[in-house]
Amino acid sequence: GATYDFAEIQDKWLPVWDKIEPFRSDDPSDERPRKYVLDMFPYPSGDLHMGHAEAYALGDVIARYWRHRDYNVLHPIGWDSFGLPAENAAIKRNLNPVTWTYDNIDQQKRSMRRYAASFDWTRVIHTSDPEYYKWNQWLFLQMYNKGLAYRKDSWVNWDPVDQTVLANEQVLADGTSERSGAIVVKKKLTQWYFRITDYADRLLDDLDTLEGAWPAKVLSMQRNWIGRSIGADVDFVVEGRDTPVTVFTTRPDTLYGATFMVVAPDADLATELAAKADDATRVAFDDYLTEVQKTTEIERQATDRPKTGVFLGAYAINPVNGERLPVWAADYVLSDYGTGAIMAVPAHDQRDLDFALRFDLPIRVVVEPTVVALGATDAVDALTDNNPAITGKALAGDGKLVNSGPLDGLAKKEAVARAIEILAERGTGRSAKNYRLRDWLISRQRYWGTPIPIIHGADGTEYPVAEDQLPVLLPSTEGLNLQPKGSSPLGAAEDWVNVPNPVDGTPARRDPDTMDTFVDSSWYFLRFLSPNDSTQAFDPAEAKRWAPVDQYVGGVTHAILHLLYARFITKVLFDLGHIEFEEPFTALLNQGMVLMDGSAMSKSKGNIVKLSEQLEEHGVDAVRITMAFAGPPEEDIDWQSVSPAASNKFLARAWRIAHDVTSDVSTPAIGGDVALRRVTHHLLADAPALIESFKFNVVVARLMELVNATRKAIDSGVGPADPAVREAAEVIAVMLDLYAPYTAEDMWQLLGYEPTVSLVVWPAADPALLVQESITAVVQVDGKVRDRLEVSPNISADDLEVAAHGLPGVLRALEGREIVNVIVRAPKIVNIATKP
Numbered sequence: 009g010a011t012y013d014f015a016e017i018q019d020k021w022l023p024v025w026d027k028i029e030p031f032r033s034d035d036p037s038d039e040r041p042r043k044y045v046l047d048m049f050p051y052p053s054g055d056l057h058m059g060h061a062e063a064y065a066l067g068d069v070i071a072r073y074w075r076h077r078d079y080n081v082l083h084p085i086g087w088d089s090f091g092l093p094a095e096n097a098a099i100k101r102n103l104n105p106v107t108w109t110y111d112n113i114d115q116q117k118r119s120m121r122r123y124a125a126s127f128d129w130t131r132v133i134h135t136s137d138p139e140y141y142k143w144n145q146w147l148f149l150q151m152y153n154k155g156l157a158y159r160k161d162s163w164v165n166w167d168p169v170d171q172t173v174l175a176n177e178q179v180l181a182d183g184t185s186e187r188s189g190a191i192v193v194k195k196k197l198t199q200w201y202f203r204i205t206d207y208a209d210r211l212l213d214d215l216d217t218l219e220g221a222w223p224a225k226v227l228s229m230q231r232n233w234i235g236r237s238i239g240a241d242v243d244f245v246v247e248g249r250d251t252p253v254t255v256f257t258t259r260p261d262t263l264y265g266a267t268f269m270v271v272a273p274d275a276d277l278a279t280e281l282a283a284k285a286d287d288a289t290r291v292a293f294d295d296y297l298t299e300v301q302k303t304t305e306i307e308r309q310a311t312d313r314p315k316t317g318v319f320l321g322a323y324a325i326n327p328v329n330g331e332r333l334p335v336w337a338a339d340y341v342l343s344d345y346g347t348g349a350i351m352a353v354p355a356h357d358q359r360d361l362d363f364a365l366r367f368d369l370p371i372r373v374v375v376e377p378t379v380v381a382l383g384a385t386d387a388v389d390a391l392t393d394n395n396p397a398i399t400g401k402a403l404a405g406d407g408k409l410v411n412s413g414p415l416d417g418l419a420k421k422e423a424v425a426r427a428i429e430i431l432a433e434r435g436t437g438r439s440a441k442n443y444r445l446r447d448w449l450i451s452r453q454r455y456w457g458t459p460i461p462i463i464h465g466a467d468g469t470e471y472p473v474a475e476d477q478l479p480v481l482l483p484s485t486e487g488l489n490l491q492p493k494g495s496s497p498l499g500a501a502e503d504w505v506n507v508p509n510p511v512d513g514t515p516a517r518r519d520p521d522t523m524d525t526f527v528d529s530s531w532y533f534l535r536f537l538s539p540n541d542s543t544q545a546f547d548p549a550e551a552k553r554w555a556p557v558d559q560y561v562g563g564v565t566h567a568i569l570h571l572l573y574a575r576f577i578t579k580v581l582f583d584l585g586h587i588e589f590e591e592p593f594t595a596l597l598n599q600g601m602v603l604m605d606g607s608a609m610s611k612s613k614g615n616i617v618k619l620s621e622q623l624e625e626h627g628v629d630a631v632r633i634t635m636a637f638a639g640p641p642e643e644d645i646d647w648q649s650v651s652p653a654a655s656n657k658f659l660a661r662a663w664r665i666a667h668d669v670t671s672d673v674s675t676p677a678i679g680g681d682v683a684l685r686r687v688t689h690h691l692l693a694d695a696p697a698l699i700e701s702f703k704f705n706v707v708v709a710r711l712m713e714l715v716n717a718t719r720k721a722i723d724s725g726v727g728p729a730d731p732a733v734r735e736a737a738e739v740i741a742v743m744l745d746l747y748a749p750y751t752a753e754d755m756w757q758l759l760g761y762e763p764t765v766s767l768v769v770w771p772a773a774d775p776a777l778l779v780q781e782s783i784t785a786v787v788q789v790d791g792k793v794r795d796r797l798e799v800s801p802n803i804s805a806d807d808l809e810v811a812a813h814g815l816p817g818v819l820r821a822l823e824g825r826e827i828v829n830v831i832v833r834a835p836k837i838v839n840i841a842t843k844p
């Protein structure tokens with residue numbers, strides 16, 4: 009037809025693309041340079057929403073761009089299809105999680121195809137397929153054999169109403185469960201962990217290699233999460249105990265200011281010391297521990313909370329001066345950081361000071377703040393001002409060491425080094441590092457995940473499942489109660505869980521837990537490289553060809569955990585010799601969110617915009633280009649303030665140009681209208697740098713300019729047969745493919761070509777057409793125009809002034825006069841004023 013009809017165009021091209029599969033990237037003879045462009049894969053928790061539409065539109069701009077630059081591009085998609093969202097939804101609707109998950113995947117797949125995301129549909133993976141999760145189990149065994157997967161008892165958040173373990177994020181600040189509202193308690197459970205802390209230094213140091221290629225915000229979030237602190241471990245002998253207690257301190261310089269020791273109440277040491285104490289102490293401690301177990305980690309770290317604690321009846325000996333320090337239990341010391349015990353230096357640590365003031369413990373200043381040039385009265389004030397016992401403020405800054413024997417007179421930094429030397433000489437301490445990062449708790453007591461491939465013998469021995477027995481398949485849900493109850497529902501699948509001991513055939517049981525789904529997503533980018541390989545997790549030769557990912561695209565919500573885990577597993581696979589790189593994602597783009605009326609869309613706010621309705625009303629291309637045109641991709645888009653209807657009008661204008669072109673396919677552009685050719689070639693020259701720096705919106709604006717210039721040329725004397733009009737129309741079609749593939753493909757056909765435009769290599773800009781046009785500058789003397797000159801639009805003010813002074817008209821006007829002032833407004837005007 010002669011009018012732009014998006015629905016008709018969509019119906020026309022979708023089946024064609026399905027047939028020709030233009031985005032397959034499996035040709036081994038293709039020797040062009042490669043790009044691996046990856047969008048974070050979705051959860052199948054319903055149909056696609058506006059957030060998906062934004063992410064996949066932006067990722068697709070990048071993938072399509074590199075194809076047009078003649079790269080062999082890998083752009084795969086899959087589904088992160090295990091996990092709680094699917095399981096909870098299945099429980100709520102009383103459906104089998106399998107049916108529910110795969111129905112949603114089908115729905116999302118159809119929507120994505122229609123959305124024309126340029127994925128290689130031959131490489132689809134679902135993490136809930138046995139063909140995939142088999143390799144999670146393989147990975148687990150690799151790590152188990154290296155000592156990187158292990159089981160330990162630890163304190164976890166326990167919801168006594170829902171009978172389930174909660175993540176820290178699920179515990180509200182008031183200590184209740186966000187799910188049931190019950191007061192969350194701590195429970196000691198045996199869980200599986202991955203030893204990510206062994207990789208803390210590398211995970212931190214290698215962030216430097218991503219500087220500039222990852223958003224600065226993500227790099228700093230990763231650094232803070234890992235949280236390295238450097239200091240010393242110091243051994244304190246505790247009276248009546250054989251082995252000394254080690255504390256971690258970042259301030260070994262303050263050792264002489266230690267006046268008591270504090271142990272985390274939930275650390276084994278506290279229970280041990282209380283057990284040796286008198287009855288009253290033991291009872292007080294037991295009561296205290298019960299209270300502490302009701303307290304969240306967030307509360308325990310809150311600085312404004314009044315300090316609590318109990319004396320444990322024990323004494324520790326300060327290794328540097330032999331002083332006896334009382335040992336207390338207090339919940340501001342955490343059991344899982346450092347060693348779970350500290351030397352308290354109240355004069356220089358605020359938490360210790362608050363505690364000392366509350367329980368009347370001694371406070372001794374050992375670092376005197378530098379006081380500059382004070383008179384006598386001021387000095388007295390300074391003493392009071394700097395006395396923590398009076399001010400209630402710990403002295404955390406630098407100064408000169410006092411009351412500290414061999415450290416006296418040193419500055420803080422020197423004293424830290426000297427203290428470590430002294431400790432090392434005596435064998436009572438050493439330099440040490442600590443991380444905020446904890447080992448990765450990977451076991452979940454839920455059904456919809458990868459079974460952990462371990463068999464437990466009757467005597468508690470762990471037997472890894474033999475590799476040739478993988479996958480350990482999930483049992484069917486029939487007869488299983490999936491309601492969360494704190495222990496895995498798999499434990500009740502009798503036929504599944506009971507197995508013979510692999511060594512002696514006696515009764516044994518499978519581990520009933522499943523893996524955190526972050527395990528699935530920690531290596532999925534490698535599975536795309538050989539998705540159907542039944543012999544290995546991924547093909548190392550393909551990894552060599554494609555990996556690491558050149559451009560990763562996804563939401564900032566994954567800035568910490570997913571990216572950290574993927575980086576960790578990549579380093580593990582590197583160490584195991586399976587891959588040759590240590591960072592999985594060379595560059596990262598975090599797109600913003602789609603908002604409505606300035607706030608996030610949510611059911612409770614009733615402000616959800618349905619993607620399906622937007623597509624119905626405006627068409628796929630208009631929605632896609634609206635996403636890209638709304639602003640820089642990192643910024644949020646308020647759907648209220650953008651106009652897909654205007655996008656649709658623009659697309660119709662662009663399409664109409666291809667429709668109007670009357671010249672033949674083979675018409676050379678040379679000889680065409682030069683003004684229009686200039687606009688076209690400037691865009692060709694500028695677009696690569698703009699796209700590669702993610703200025704997708706700027707390129708849309710420039711395309712709009714080109715469409716306007718072309719329309720003007722068609723409607724003016726230049727006319728639709730001019731070769732420059734055809735050239736412009738072709739460039740519009742090829743570039744529009746980044747944003748509006750249906751429209752672009754249809755234009756390409758109107759221009760006389762076969763599908764598909766998406767594989768057409770961008771023409772190079774002709775340098776002859778890029779020469780800057782000149783501009784006419786005017787020179788005035790005392791307000792009268794005296795001469796003109798042609799200059800570059802980029803001329804500097806100085807150059808323009810010099811050139812102006814040399815002009816014949818100006819020289820004439822200035823003859824015999826004295827210049828008092830020159831004002832230059834490059835590139836257009838020079839104003840010279842003379843003495844009247």
Ligand code: ANZ
Pocket residue numbers: 237256257258259262272340341342343344345346347348349350351352353356357442
């Ligand atoms: C003595 C001292 C004196 C400290 C001083 C600080 C200042 P970051 O930077 O977070 O690593 N600490 C050690 N283990 C702890 C635990 N499990 N729970 C709570 N606090 C703990 O902090 C390290 C400092 O936090 C350590 O240095 C220790 O107190 C405390 F003027 O030791 B410090």
